[in-house]
Amino acid sequence: AFFLLLAAVPVAAALCARFRSKGGCLTLMESSCWPSALGARRTPLVNSAKASRRSSEGAYAEDGHFACAVGSASPQRLLSVLLCLTCCIQFGKSQTCTDGFAFDRRSRQCIDPCRGDMQCVNQNGGYLCIPRGLYSQSYARNSQRSYPERSYPERSYPEPSYPESSYPEEPYPERSQSYAEPYIPDGPPVAAGPGSGPVPGPGPSYPIVSRTTPCLLGYTFGADGTCIDVDECETESHQCNPTQVCINTAGGYTCSCTEGYWLVGGQCQDIDECRYGYCQQLCANIPGSYSCSCSPGFLLNTDARTCQDVDECETSPCSHGCLNTYGSFMCTCDEGFELAADGTTCNDVDECSFSDFLCQHICVNTPGSYSCVCPPGYYVYEDGRSCEDLNECESGNNTCTTEQVCFNFQGGYTCLDPLRCDPPYIELSDNQCMCSAENPVCRDRPFTILYRHMDLSSGRSVPADIFQMQATTRYPGAFYIFQIKSGNEGREFYMRQTSNISATLVLARPIKGPKTVVLDLEMVTVNNVINFRGSSIIRLTIFVSEHPF
Numbered sequence: 061a062f063f064l065l066l067a068a069v070p071v072a073a074a075l076c077a078r079f080r081s082k083g084g085c086l087t088l089m090e091s092s093c094w095p096s097a098l099g100a101r102r103t104p105l106v107n108s109a110k111a112s113r114r115s116s117e118g119a120y121a122e123d124g125h126f127a128c129a130v131g132s133a134s135p136q137r138l139l140s141v142l143l144c145l146t147c148c149i150q151f152g153k154s155q156t157c158t159d160g161f162a163f164d165r166r167s168r169q170c171i172d173p174c175r176g177d178m179q180c181v182n183q184n185g186g187y188l189c190i191p192r193g194l195y196s197q198s199y200a201r202n203s204q205r206s207y208p209e210r211s212y213p214e215r216s217y218p219e220p221s222y223p224e225s226s227y228p229e230e231p232y233p234e235r236s237q238s239y240a241e242p243y244i245p246d247g248p249p250v251a252a253g254p255g256s257g258p259v260p261g262p263g264p265s266y267p268i269v270s271r272t273t274p275c276l277l278g279y280t281f282g283a284d285g286t287c288i289d290v291d292e293c294e295t296e297s298h299q300c301n302p303t304q305v306c307i308n309t310a311g312g313y314t315c316s317c318t319e320g321y322w323l324v325g326g327q328c329q330d331i332d333e334c335r336y337g338y339c340q341q342l343c344a345n346i347p348g349s350y351s352c353s354c355s356p357g358f359l360l361n362t363d364a365r366t367c368q369d370v371d372e373c374e375t376s377p378c379s380h381g382c383l384n385t386y387g388s389f390m391c392t393c394d395e396g397f398e399l400a401a402d403g404t405t406c407n408d409v410d411e412c413s414f415s416d417f418l419c420q421h422i423c424v425n426t427p428g429s430y431s432c433v434c435p436p437g438y439y440v441y442e443d444g445r446s447c448e449d450l451n452e453c454e455s456g457n458n459t460c461t462t463e464q465v466c467f468n469f470q471g472g473y474t475c476l477d478p479l480r481c482d483p484p485y486i487e488l489s490d491n492q493c494m495c496s497a498e499n500p501v502c503r504d505r506p507f508t509i510l511y512r513h514m515d516l517s518s519g520r521s522v523p524a525d526i527f528q529m530q531a532t533t534r535y536p537g538a539f540y541i542f543q544i545k546s547g548n549e550g551r552e553f554y555m556r557q558t559s560n561i562s563a564t565l566v567l568a569r570p571i572k573g574p575k576t577v578v579l580d581l582e583m584v585t586v587n588n589v590i591n592f593r594g595s596s597i598i599r600l601t602i603f604v605s606e607h608p609f
Contacts (some may be wrong), residue, residue: 092424278311303328320348340366357387380406396428420447420609434609437471447609469515471604485509506597513601518573519608527565527600529581534561537589547579573604
């Protein structure tokens with residue numbers, strides 16, 4: 061062991077001198093090896109101590125916390141130095157990192173280089189991969205920064221030296237211009253010696269990240285150094301297909317369909333709104349929308365969906381009356397009119413064509429109605445249909461003279477001349493002629509002739525009792541025979557005896573007028589007691605009217 065110790069002394073002296081020139085191992089020894097291995101206090105050496113020990117132990121290399129000396133050192137101190145150097149060298153070569161990290165001998169850190177074109181940026185408790193373009197601004201390894209209002213003991217430090225390494229120096233990309241200043245960890249600067257001000261320490265040997273946190277994905281640095289949202293829709297950096305619409309959001313974007321479309325299989329397809337009853341009545345689907353319309357008789361409201369009824373009657377579409385209905389209208393016609401095929405015009409109804417019995421005589425159609433007309437000698441009765449005889453004799457609307465007698469019949473009148481009896485008949489009264497029994501000429505002639513007049517409607521229904529005869533004088537033991545003596549050539553009449561002294565003239569067949577019929581109705585008186593046979597005649601004049609009323 062003693063020989064090994066003697067052999068290690070020159071090696072230790074050489075390594076110590078080299079590490080002193082590089083400034084690497086001694087610092088590591090201070091923080092790791094010396095305090096842990098030797099338990100020495102980390103206090104700077106005073107100048108008096110250094111002077112006394114420099115004369116006895118040789119030259120020292122100081123870093124402000126301890127000195128490494130080689131010379132006339134005691135075996136215990138040399139052994140301590142050897143152990144410290146061995147620990148330092150083993151620490152640098154045998155440093156291990158967790159999975160996914162690699163130890164960088166230059167920066168003495170475990171790093172995780174990001175893949176691709178991404179730059180790894182260390183974070184508290186982790187790291188961040190950002191595009192290398194953000195590191196466009198270069199950094200200075202020997203950049204200086206002053207810290208005012210703080211003083212430290214004077215102490216000078218030589219330029220740190222690094223051992224030769226086979227690792228090639230990794231190029232660091234330049235930082236982006238958006239990074240305003242490099243990040244230098246705050247800490248007390250190291251003093252060179254008594255009376256001297258603070259001096260800058262060595263520059264960092266790793267990429268310097270700005271104090272500003274890099275922006276998240278979807279953001280970029282603005283002119284004021286803050287993160288602003290990237291509008292992917294405006295820059296057309298989105299991935300929406302042509303049927304979609306890009307909508308920018310905070311830190312991203314969304315692809316959506318325009319109104320009236322929905323996303324089906326990655327494509328925007330038109331929505332058939334008409335299937336969902338958006339319109340009250342008629343609906344027409346169009347790309348991206350729909351159109352509502354109304355049925356005839358309705359008007360589309362301002363909401364473009366519902367319909368309201370149109371009052372067509374305001375435009376007077378009907379020739380007569382108009383009745384508005386929901387969605388339409390209905391025309392009405394006045395009495396006596398009927399609606400035409402066009403639904404708006406009213407045509408007159410020909411009531412006279414409905415029946416031949418609407419009027420008793422003639423039906424005359426009028427617009428919307430009809431009127432009944434009666435022949436001359438008649439007037440329209442109160443019912444508006446029947447014809448009533450106009451009595452010209454009572455009304456004075458006749459042409460008879462004062463000597464004549466006005467006789468009214470259905471539909472007319474006649475002027476009867478004064479009675480004149482033909483010889484051998486003499487006038488017995490105004491309407492009776494008599495042939496005296498004392499006159500031999502009258503023996504075979506009727507004893508009296510009585511003149512009577514009556515009217516008869518044309519076509520009167522049969523049989524009808526129209527006239528009655530009766531003996532005014534009754535003789536004991538006499539009986540009477542009634543018969544039609546003349547004027548019944550067409551056998552339209554017959555006599556029906558109703559009692560011993562009376563009989564009735566019966567109309568057996570209808571008679572069409574105008575016509576005047578004169579019948580001699582004979583009453584024969586037979587008295588067998590006195591052997592008497594005589595007769596009397598009623599000369600009945602029948603005025604048959606032209607009309608059946």
